[in-house]
Amino acid sequence: MGFLDLPNVISEGDLVMVRLGKSQFKPVTMQSGETLHTRYGSYPHNDMIGKPYGSQIPAMGDKGFVHVLAPTPELWTLSLPHRTQIVYTPDASYIVQRLEIRPGSKVIEAGTGSGSFTHALGRTVGTSGDVWTFEFHEVRWEAAKVELEQHGYKDIVHSFYRDVCSDGFQPASGVHAVFLDLPKPWLAIPSLPQYLELGGISRICCFSPCVEQVIETIKTLKECSWTQIETVEVSCREWIVRKEMRRTLEDVLKRQESFRERRSAIQQRKRKLEELEKQDDDDDSSVVGSPPNKDDIPYVDLYNPWGKGERIVKGDDRFQWDIFSAGERDIKSHTSFLTFAVLAPAPPKMKT
Amino acid sequence: MGAIIKPDAHLILYLPSGNHKIVKVSPGRKVPLGKFGSFDADQILGHPFGLTYEIDNQGCLTVVDSLDSVVDEATWTDSEDNRMLVDDPDSQKMTMDEIETLKKDKQLTGQEIVAKVIESHSAFNKKTAFSQEKYIQRKAQKFLKRFRTQSIGSNELMEYYNAKDPARIMDLRMETLGLMLSLANVQPGGTYLIVDGVSSLVVCAVLERLGPEGQLVLLHENEMVNLEPLQLMGIDLVSDPRVKPVSFLKFLHPEEFRAELEFATAPPPQEQLDQLKTSQRNRTLRRYRKAVQYKNIVDLRNSHSFDALLIATTLQVSGLVQALIPFVHGSRSIVVYHPCKEPLVDLEENITRPDNRLIATQILESAVRPYQSVPGRFHPHMSLERGGGYILHCLRAYPTAVQAQGRR
Ligand SMILES: C[S@@+](CC[C@H](N)C(=O)[O-])C[C@H]1O[C@@H](n2cnc3c(N)ncnc32)[C@H](O)[C@@H]1O
Numbered sequence: 001m002g003f004l005d006l007p008n009v010i011s012e013g014d015l016v017m018v019r020l021g022k023s024q025f026k027p028v029t030m031q032s033g034e035t036l037h038t039r040y041g042s043y044p045h046n047d048m049i050g051k052p053y054g055s056q057i058p059a060m061g062d063k064g065f066v067h068v069l070a071p072t073p074e075l076w077t078l079s080l081p082h083r084t085q086i087v088y089t090p091d092a093s094y095i096v097q098r099l100e101i102r103p104g105s106k107v108i109e110a111g112t113g114s115g116s117f118t119h120a121l122g123r124t125v126g127t128s129g130d131v132w133t134f135e136f137h138e139v140r141w142e143a144a145k146v147e148l149e150q151h152g153y154k155d156i157v158h159s160f161y162r163d164v165c166s167d168g169f170q171p172a173s174g175v176h177a178v179f180l181d182l183p184k185p186w187l188a189i190p191s192l193p194q195y196l197e198l199g200g201i202s203r204i205c206c207f208s209p210c211v212e213q214v215i216e217t218i219k220t221l222k223e224c225s226w227t228q229i230e231t232v233e234v235s236c237r238e239w240i241v242r243k244e245m246r247r248t249l250e251d252v253l254k255r256q257e258s259f260r261e262r263r264s265a266i267q268q269r270k271r272k273l274e275e276l277e278k279q280d281d282d283d284d285s286s287v288v289g290s291p292p293n294k295d296d297i298p299y300v301d302l303y304n305p306w307g308k309g310e311r312i313v314k315g316d317d318r319f320q321w322d323i324f325s326a327g328e329r330d331i332k333s334h335t336s337f338l339t340f341a342v343l344a345p346a347p348p349k350m351k352t
Numbered sequence: 353m354g355a356i357i358k359p360d361a362h363l364i365l366y367l368p369s370g371n372h373k374i375v376k377v378s379p380g381r382k383v384p385l386g387k388f389g390s391f392d393a394d395q396i397l398g399h400p401f402g403l404t405y406e407i408d409n410q411g412c413l414t415v416v417d418s419l420d421s422v423v424d425e426a427t428w429t430d431s432e433d434n435r436m437l438v439d440d441p442d443s444q445k446m447t448m449d450e451i452e453t454l455k456k457d458k459q460l461t462g463q464e465i466v467a468k469v470i471e472s473h474s475a476f477n478k479k480t481a482f483s484q485e486k487y488i489q490r491k492a493q494k495f496l497k498r499f500r501t502q503s504i505g506s507n508e509l510m511e512y513y514n515a516k517d518p519a520r521i522m523d524l525r526m527e528t529l530g531l532m533l534s535l536a537n538v539q540p541g542g543t544y545l546i547v548d549g550v551s552s553l554v555v556c557a558v559l560e561r562l563g564p565e566g567q568l569v570l571l572h573e574n575e576m577v578n579l580e581p582l583q584l585m586g587i588d589l590v591s592d593p594r595v596k597p598v599s600f601l602k603f604l605h606p607e608e609f610r611a612e613l614e615f616a617t618a619p620p621p622q623e624q625l626d627q628l629k630t631s632q633r634n635r636t637l638r639r640y641r642k643a644v645q646y647k648n649i650v651d652l653r654n655s656h657s658f659d660a661l662l663i664a665t666t667l668q669v670s671g672l673v674q675a676l677i678p679f680v681h682g683s684r685s686i687v688v689y690h691p692c693k694e695p696l697v698d699l700e701e702n703i704t705r706p707d708n709r710l711i712a713t714q715i716l717e718s719a720v721r722p723y724q725s726v727p728g729r730f731h732p733h734m735s736l737e738r739g740g741g742y743i744l745h746c747l748r749a750y751p752t753a754v755q756a757q758g759r760r
Contacts, residue, residue, distance in 0.1 A: 004539060004540075006539075006541070006542060006659055008657065008681060008682075019711070019712065022712070023712070023714075052681075052682045052683075052750060053681075053682050053683035054681070054682020054683035054684070054747070054748055054749045054750050055682060055749070055750045055752075056708075056749055056750060056751050056752045057752070058752055065752070067683075067711055067747075067749050068683075069683045069747065070683040070684075072537045073534070073537075074534060074535060074537070089531070089534055089535070090527070090531060090716075090718045092534065093527075093530040093531045093533065093534035093535075094526065094527045094530045094531070094718070094720065095530075096530060096533075096534070097506075097507065097526055097527075097529060097530030097533065097557075098507070098526060098530070100505065100507065102560050102561060103540040103561060103562070103563035104563070120534065123537070123539050124539065124561060126539060126540035126541070126563055127540070128540070128563065199356075199400045200355070200400060200402075201400070201401060201402035211730050214723075214725065214730065215725070215730060218725055225417070227404075227417065227418040227421075228418070229725075230722060231722070231723040231725050231730075232720045232721060232722045232723065233720070233721045233723065233732075234527055234718060234719070234720050234721075235718070235719055235721065236531075236716055236717065236718040236719075237716070237717050238714055238715065238716055238717075239693060239697070239715040239716070239717060239742070240715075241697050241700045241701050241705075241715065243701070323697055323698070323701045324697075325693060325697045325715065327717070331716070337723065342402070344402045344403055344404065344417075344418075345400040345401075345402050345403060347399075347403055347415035348398070348399055348400070
């Protein structure tokens with residue numbers, strides 16, 4: 001089963017995304033007889049094969065569990081072997097929407113790198129579309145090509161081992177969306193028109209980490225008649241929901257009141273003890289009564305509404321809880337500038 | 353592809369001011385453009401989308417490079433800095449009256465006027481390249497009578513509503529819409545469940561990615577679904593067979609509509625139809641077709657296998673998601689948009705986290721920051737900083753009968 005088949009049930013040979021942690025996924029190919037060993041226990045593949053995707057799988061003779069998920073370009077991006085920097089989902093999703101990539105679209109991509117973005121492109125163009133992707137590093141090209149084929153993109157993604165700056169984008173044709181994630185996109189831009197769709201709008205996105213690259217790219221785009229040039233940056237943060245015990249001012253006041261009560265109780269006790277001692281000194285035999293007793297003196301409990309000293313589980317219903325959210329730092333590990341531009345179709349003869 | 357402008361098409365026209373306008377182009381008709389005058393639609397019918405035109409005083413169109421390109425920039429000199437520039441209101445030698453004369457009597461085009469205005473600016477060459485470009489842009493916005501054509505899709509729709517009334521799309525932005533579609537793994541051939549309180553923008557965007565085989569069930573909160581507004585922009589959701597609208601009541605409680613479902617099991621017998629008057633017969637047939645469509649939706653519902661649930665609504669999302677969880681297939685996504693974070697925080701805390709049918713909950717906020725890049729300068733566009741709204745994303749899971757320990 002490929003990424004594009006939207007399978008319901010796990011079969012022998014499927015690539016399954018095993019969820020081990022919050023955003024930790026392990027791609028595993030199902031082979032009956034094999035076992036997946038993790039620090040959350042061991043999981044025989046036979047326990048997974050035949051189960052619907054999304055199932056929770058208990059560990060063999062253990063308390064742990066994992067979930068078995070169907071692969072998507074987004075889960076793949078989180079788990080793929082990094083051979084280069086990659087494009088993450090917040091950028092990838094924006095680029096696809098802005099370049100108006102749709103089923104049937106014909107797209108150029110260079111370089112392929114680790115193939116992260118290629119998966120997202122292939123998913124959206126589908127079997128009626130084409131992605132021509134180019135990589136000039138042989139080992140990387142080969143690795144990405146093999147992965148893409150295994151993942152069911154054989155008829156959609158066409159991988160080439162090529163330096164696009166010197167040798168262009170053959171055999172791409174009828175293209176209307178271009179994505180360049182290269183150190184020097186300006187060397188590849190001039191040859192593009194011959195591969196683009198005649199009489200249609202073409203859109204490009206160049207992905208560059210440095211301002212100098214952006215400036216050079218914009219210059220070349222202008223020289224090559226691209227218009228509507230705009231550079232943007234996408235930032236994406238995750239918000240973490242937290243539960244915090246509600247501690248009110250009223251409770252603080254009550255508590256401080258109880259400090260005061262305790263203090264005055266202690267003082268009273270001290271005074272009483274002193275008085276008793278004095279009496280002892282004055283006449284040691286004339287007074288009949290019990291000897292001074294500490295426990296007779298009232299002891300004041302401190303008001304403590306927050307379970308001090310106890311180990312409290314968040315959400316314990318003896319207490320009140322507030323729900324907050326805190327922003328994490330950017331979820332991508334590196335940011336780049338995205339430079340977009342549009343190439344208008346060749347003008348037709350004007351009617352008069 | 354290479355789409356061309358067909359008779360009676362709806363287009364969006366972008367103007368140099370940054371504004372836009374939705375128009376319909378019909379053969380033999382004029383297209384009104386406000387203070388630009390109007391032009392005959394025939395001049396652009398059959399053209400590809402994406403061209404920029406200049407309109408002259410007679411309504412004649414010429415294709416030009418872009419909305420604001422004016423004259424050959426290479427012919428100007430600029431200075432390294434503006435130390436020579438004196439702030440002088442008289443540096444522009446031309447008066448408004450003179451400009452009007454150029455327009456009216458000499459019949460100059462916007463482009464020629466802008467060139468003249470620049471020429472007569474005594475200190476133009478003392479400006480830096482940066483401020484030259486700004487100056488030209490300002491003048492271009494003022495004098496150029498140009499527009500660019502574009503077909504209307506989800507991005508254009510979003511731009512249109514953002515300018516007109518962003519509340520109608522709950523301030524949804526391109527980066528957030530794109531992220532929703534990716535996280536929901538929307539792809540050709542999929543089957544999606546949608547709650548759209550954003551003027552059908554999500555429906556429209558999902559359709560763009562569905563291909564001919566896909567389908568979507570659209571849950572609506574009124575008596576009838578309202579898909580007409582998009583009709584006015586040439587986006588036909590009403591007769592798109594991939595769009596299957598149904599009310600929440602009929603979706604969640606099909607047991608209350610048994611009669612209709614039974615009616616759908618077999619077509620009305622011919623002999624019965626023959627006895628009816630034409631109008632009655634047509635009504636019966638229409639009722640039958642609607643019943644069949646409803647049954648089809650209920651079958652999809654009962655298979656509990658939607659490929660994603662996408663929500664953008666002002667309805668309270670916590671209860672909504674809770675009611676719809678069972679219909680999503682395992683390992684598929686639930687994606688909820690909201691311009692405010694609080695409803696999603698509530699959803700995560702009270703519904704998605706405690707429920708072991710849902711895993712991997714995340715609240716994300718994506719925002720695009722545009723940069724200004726003109727010769728010699730590159731910095732963020734401060735005035736354009738803004739938030740892009742929030743997305744809650746989680747995956748549907750099937751818990752084992754014996755509840756495993758721990759929470760991840
Ligand atoms: C940052 S990576 C691309 C990552 C990719 N977008 C992803 O999401 O996985 C850049 C790749 O471009 C390749 N490259 C650089 N210059 C190239 C050229 N002229 N022709 C083809 N590939 C090139 C590099 O070898 C590298 O693998």
